[in-house]
Amino acid sequence: MKTLTKELWVDIPKRRQIVSIHRDVEQLVAESRVRDGIILVNAMHITASVFINDNESGLHEDYEKRLEKLAPHEPISQYRHNLTGEDNGDAHLKRQIMGREVVVAVSGGKLDFGPWEQIFYGEFDGMRRKRVLVKIIGE
């Protein structure tokens, strides 16, 4: 069994931001020399999501807008979590809706994807560098 474990760093200058990590993950699959196996890609932060969807900026705005309806940032007093001094109660909820991680098949040494699948990191409480964990196992 071959394995590879790597952390990716992602710059998140804004509070909420969706950033492609697709090429970085593809490079790690190549580096791992795993031909047949699976890859786990997860946010290491609990206000963030790794997800797979379309590389289309309008859609990313739709995610932002809809998540803000489902779990609004303001008023921050609506979240008990914010009594701890945080203002990111909404971000912990948004992350649950979008998911923490993805697991993807590796076949023939590549991400085994449908035609439009792309991997993104979505952060809902950013304004600093964040980490993504990549683990590949296979042979």
Add this chain to the structure above:
Amino acid sequence: MKTLTKELWVDIPKRRQIVSIHRDVEQLVAESRVRDGIILVNAMHITASVFINDNESGLHEDYEKRLEKLAPHEPISQYRHNLTGEDNGDAHLKRQIMGREVVVAVSGGKLDFGPWEQIFYGEFDGMRRKRVLVKIIGE
């Protein structure tokens, strides 16, 4: 390490539809001869979900109805994604709520499930054949 990689095709005549893929996945587990490992089952489309829940048609209607409240199809102009000429902005959101994939334990050569767990493909922008990826790894 043994692996098996297969694509399943699913007929989706309607725009939104939930279809059982449970037996197909069970057959692939048997075919793989993996006794102990894990199986990944994922939608290859970004407007669709593979999920595990009850095989009960009333519940599937409840999913349809509630998802339509959380991310309505109409008016299609509410989604920037639809400015690309698509009308499936809602489907990309519904898929994120329901999830892209499931990972299931394989034990004793079978899906290691609780008593009510069943695997479904949920499509939110159908009206054609769609693909599901199955990857089994173990020994």
Add this chain to the structure above:
Amino acid sequence: MKTLTKELWVDIPKRRQIVSIHRDVEQLVAESRVRDGIILVNAMHITASVFINDNESGLHEDYEKRLEKLAPHEPISQYRHNLTGEDNGDAHLKRQIMGREVVVAVSGGKLDFGPWEQIFYGEFDGMRRKRVLVKIIGE
């Protein structure tokens, strides 16, 4: 390849409850002697979730409150599933929003986590003992 398969039992005296299973999972990782691999932790019930987030009771109340907005328990007549004699239609929806399972990297014989990541079982139709499945594969 090494594997470990175990079921954890969790007491859920209330209808809706979030319970930490973090230490139990850590102990199983140690017991497995897997140094490098992945671990799957999933609810065996279809009204429940295994998820990763903050060990902060205010946040857990926020989850409860927000999920109740997104998929309210009452009136139970709003869910067709409840025509079967159940009153847990909402619980099947809440579970989809929170997710069924988590997959976590195991590195150096430990859960490979960011600083705040903790594993929880969230049940939305409890009042009895429930089961969680843990599967570890690696070497």
